[in-house]
Amino acid sequence: MGRTMTLESDAAYLALRSRDARFDGRLFVGVTSTGIYCRPVCRVRTPKAEHCRFFGSAAGAEHAGFRPCLRCRPEQAPGLSRVDSPQVLAHEAARLLDAAAHRGEALPLTVLAQRLGVTDRHLRRIFQAAHGVAPLDYLHTRRLLLAKQLLTDTRLPVGDVALASGYASPRRLHAALAARYRLSPTALRRTQAAAADGDDALVFHLGYRPPYDVAGVLRFFAQRAIDGLEAVHHGVWLRTLAVGPRAGWLTAALQPERQRVRVTLAPVLAPVAGVVLQRVRQALDLDAEPALIDPVMARLPCPPVPGLRVPNGLDGFETAVRVILGQQVTVAAARTLVRRLVDRYGTPLATPFEALHRTFPDAATIATADPEEIGRLGIVRQRVRALQALAGEVHSGRLLLDASAPLAPTLAALQALPGIGEWSAQLIALRALAWPDAFPASDIGLLNALGHRDVMAARTAAEAWRPWRGYAVMRLWQTLEAPELTDVRDPPRGRLPRTGEAGSGQTLETVP
Numbered sequence: 001m002g003r004t005m006t007l008e009s010d011a012a013y014l015a016l017r018s019r020d021a022r023f024d025g026r027l028f029v030g031v032t033s034t035g036i037y038c039r040p041v042c043r044v045r046t047p048k049a050e051h052c053r054f055f056g057s058a059a060g061a062e063h064a065g066f067r068p069c070l071r072c073r074p075e076q077a078p079g080l081s082r083v084d085s086p087q088v089l090a091h092e093a094a095r096l097l098d099a100a101a102h103r104g105e106a107l108p109l110t111v112l113a114q115r116l117g118v119t120d121r122h123l124r125r126i127f128q129a130a131h132g133v134a135p136l137d138y139l140h141t142r143r144l145l146l147a148k149q150l151l152t153d154t155r156l157p158v159g160d161v162a163l164a165s166g167y168a169s170p171r172r173l174h175a176a177l178a179a180r181y182r183l184s185p186t187a188l189r190r191t192q193a194a195a196a197d198g199d200d201a202l203v204f205h206l207g208y209r210p211p212y213d214v215a216g217v218l219r220f221f222a223q224r225a226i227d228g229l230e231a232v233h234h235g236v237w238l239r240t241l242a243v244g245p246r247a248g249w250l251t252a253a254l255q256p257e258r259q260r261v262r263v264t265l266a267p268v269l270a271p272v273a274g275v276v277l278q279r280v281r282q283a284l285d286l287d288a289e290p291a292l293i294d295p296v297m298a299r300l301p302c303p304p305v306p307g308l309r310v311p312n313g314l315d316g317f318e319t320a321v322r323v324i325l326g327q328q329v330t331v332a333a334a335r336t337l338v339r340r341l342v343d344r345y346g347t348p349l350a351t352p353f354e355a356l357h358r359t360f361p362d363a364a365t366i367a368t369a370d371p372e373e374i375g376r377l378g379i380v381r382q383r384v385r386a387l388q389a390l391a392g393e394v395h396s397g398r399l400l401l402d403a404s405a406p407l408a409p410t411l412a413a414l415q416a417l418p419g420i421g422e423w424s425a426q427l428i429a430l431r432a433l434a435w436p437d438a439f440p441a442s443d444i445g446l447l448n449a450l451g452h453r454d455v456m457a458a459r460t461a462a463e464a465w466r467p468w469r470g471y472a473v474m475r476l477w478q479t480l481e482a483p484e485l486t487d488v489r490d491p492p493r494g495r496l497p498r499t500g501e502a503g504s505g506q507t508l509e510t511v512p
Contacts, residue, residue, distance in 0.1 A: 025077035030066035037061035042072035059141035060132035075145035090130035101142035102274035211307030231355035285309040316401025316432040367391035386419025439469040449476035
């Protein structure tokens, strides 16, 4: 809901004047003299205070009749973090709607309410109070902003853009753009030539709230890079990725001077670009709010790192497999096992990068593979059983492993599988479900960083780090890294301290 100038909006106007990126994605300003709404980081001349109306979401600004700025591009703003306010339920609903929009899917209010465990009426009421619009209006805005991004940044046919953003036909997309933005797809494409690298590669920019621990994130990926699947070179993360039948590559270059990430996708991924961009956001933890997290991290018994992030996986199944293969072995040994699995069951892929040439095997492939053959890769029988049980659940659709999955039922389903204990489930929650309060209390590396082996004492101490205990785990892991493992230009290959899960028969496990 828009606000007239009050003490609260006075602070918002100060953020606008200073172009404070900490408020990006949490504050939008509608300018009554132009009918346009902007991000607080927009580089246009600051409008007069009496012409400003402030909103907590792009949907609120659009519901009030404002159109998105073609310069600062609200679709590039960071989204909502997983736990970010007392209005957790309303924000979780918004995150689920955002994810549905990027998948081009409908998410009826009844289904959304059921997933959140509330009634339709209650959800509609709390959502309206938190975001100033109804849930379906919010979903409509997210769809339109995705369509705008695809039309501006790609050469996808309008029909493909319509389907990718959840519209049943180009005609419906045309009508929605005309009604809300007073623009046609052709006019949008004229505003900015479709960006391209090399052979029509797609280029997107995703914003984040500073500060951002660039070195820490790239170092984490580099230390765990699997040959053929991923690499970190000169500060750029390179990956292969399969989304359904489409397999391609992507690169992500962090640009801290502009508080954004430059993401380049293979052309084959264009029809699923919305899904891929959402996964990149989760993998790089771009929606985190350092202003909320950093003060809590200052309570840790180690020097703080501004802008700490929790690197996630691009694919939930892959992340869970890597957690399982990381049980009871060193990081180097876990990487070897994952590489063997990728070499044997991954699909070859032609890319412009020598370091990238295979995709990670999908759940169907692992579920139906000969267990004896998997065992010949050096994976012990218990791990083979766990891998295939996990793959069967994911392939059947009974188990969803992404940030839209409900936490408690997913953790219960994971721990019901053979070979997955609390340690593994908590790490999967942290890095596949993007749950920021996940806490593997029995992790040996975590306990080493705390200077003791008392699991109950670790749990007690961690109460001071809620609701960001996952970030505390990441920071404590960082304190165990050898000083020589700081240069991400040449990906390190050394060993890291072992970690483990007490009480489950798993005594030495890696940080996956």
